[in-house]
Amino acid sequence: MNSIDQIDIAGKKLLFRVDFNVPLEEGIITDDNRIKAAVPTIRYALDKGAAVILCAHLGKPKGKVVPELTLGPVAKRTGELLGVAVPLVPGVIDDQARMMAEILQPGQVVMLDNLRFNPEETGKTVEERGDFGKKLADLADIYVNDAFGVAHRENASVVDVPRYIKGECCAGFLLKRENEYLGDALADPKRPYVCVSGGAKVSSKLGILNNLLGKVDDIIIGGAMANTFLLAQGYGMGKSLVEKDLVQDALSIMEKAESMGSKLHLPVDFVYAKTHKAQSAEGVCKADSMPSDALALDIGPETIKNFVSVLSGAKTVVWNGPMGLFETTAFAKGSLDVCKAIAGLEDALTIVGGGDTDAVVHLMNLADKFSFISTGGGSFLEFLEGKELPAFTALKECMK
Template structure:
């Protein structure tokens, strides 16, 4: 795969696929981290005499024009961060976009309107995506993918543009993701610990199975831990649990033992009557969860157990909170894990996933971590050992 600093870009037009799918409150961006992450690559291109055309999606308009999902606020914020005008085209591949792209000069930038206003962007097959990727590719001399957040998507802007582009490369954000995640998987400093949380075992089975035997320890928290406890014959009350995955949980535990990876499950919980509660009802040990309650956070003894494992770590990959952290009464488990990782001096710490990212930023500790991945689904699939469609497309572009 070629990166932007290996390409000749002076005097050329570059079409960037970026992940600017940011949260909005009306037309106000409430978190611009995804835009900020791409700025170094964009500034490099502008400084080296290129013109840049940005393409991205926002929300799920499902192939229709939804004014509330226009990229206008995104273009405005990007302009502020770059210090130059970033006009927004009326469309993605229509006459307005083509004319604006044709008139673009080195050192200038523009943005295409929301790619997902066009149904072909998210077509399930190459035929369904039609000529959309080809039309996008025709706007520029070089295609640059710097959108790790959609690297797992077989969208036209991810896999079809490279088929038709004259030249392809990856941006610095993709390069950084590959360096950190690739090293964590292939050559980690040890002890190597994976922390997995969140609601569902089903979304993490691939990761757990891929990492068994590769990591030294796996910490399992959040509601997904309930399925493992149920597999051990323990009651979890009315807590969220995937009963149909008990056999898979048993298989993971057996495989972990054979592979030499130690699993760490909660030993106590904070609970309440249901997930709408704003205050905890009490704490209990993992083998004595009361009937008719929901466990919503790990308890103090589990915090002590998990943080003691973290304290010995040299490489940590963390995905998924330890409980219902959005409610302050059930946030301490996730916060304690975050603080424990942040306190480490000699450790490569990698965070991925929107909820986990939210925990880190809630505590204003982003600068205490080695790397915060910009991908959710891409991060998970990478950890599963899958080749992401974006990377495959960029590699194939090199040999066509």
């Protein structure tokens, strides 16, 4: 898979698939990190004398033009960060788009409006996606994918454009870094190698846990997903979130972990309250003594001590998912202390993925203390499951 710095782009028109799905409130961008992350690749292309056509999606307009989901504010902010004008092409693929692409000069940038205004972008099959990918490809000479956040999606702009583009395909610097850290670096990790998995559901992490068994030395499980493992051990979890239908899967993972050399670490105590809306904790209990009318909302002090101890000697850490309801201060300590422990590791490769986990890191202002923060949610999870993502497959096949 080529990266943009490995091909000749001078004087060429580049179609960039970027992930600019940023949060908006009344037309105002509240977090522009995704735009900032793609700026180095775009700036490189412009400095090399290329013309750039940006394409992205925003929200879920479901194939219809939704004025509130226009990329107008995104184009404006992109222009501010690049220091050049970034006009928005309103129709995505129409005569105006083709005309603007045709007259685009080296050093100039335009942005197509929300790709998902067109229902073919998210078609599940080649037939449903129609010729949308070909129409996009016809706008440019070279295709650049720098959108890891949609790398797991078989969207027209991700998998079809590489088939039809008349020139080369390549990865942008952002996609290249994701591949280097999640692929190359984890292929032969320094040990001890620790996976920290949290969040709400075991169901979303089953593939990851099964794939990492035998590959990692330790697996730390926190958050509500730990409840299902404890339920599988016969503990009453009160009114805590559990997935009863996955108890057998949890038992299987625990059994396989022991036989495959990966040590599983579960909470031994919890901070609890009677409702998710509680602003203060009602107490701390042992994992086997959860009050019948309460919910586990954070890992307890003994668990924090245990988890930090496991992390203290780690040389490679992959973290996805908070340890509790970190959005509420009373239930944030577990997530924040785990974050501090990972951030404080010296000479270790530390990788973070997932929106909530990223939010914890930025809440602590510790982003610069981690080796790598992935820009993908679903893509990050599927990568850790050992799957080859459609975007990577498409770029590789484009080279043949």
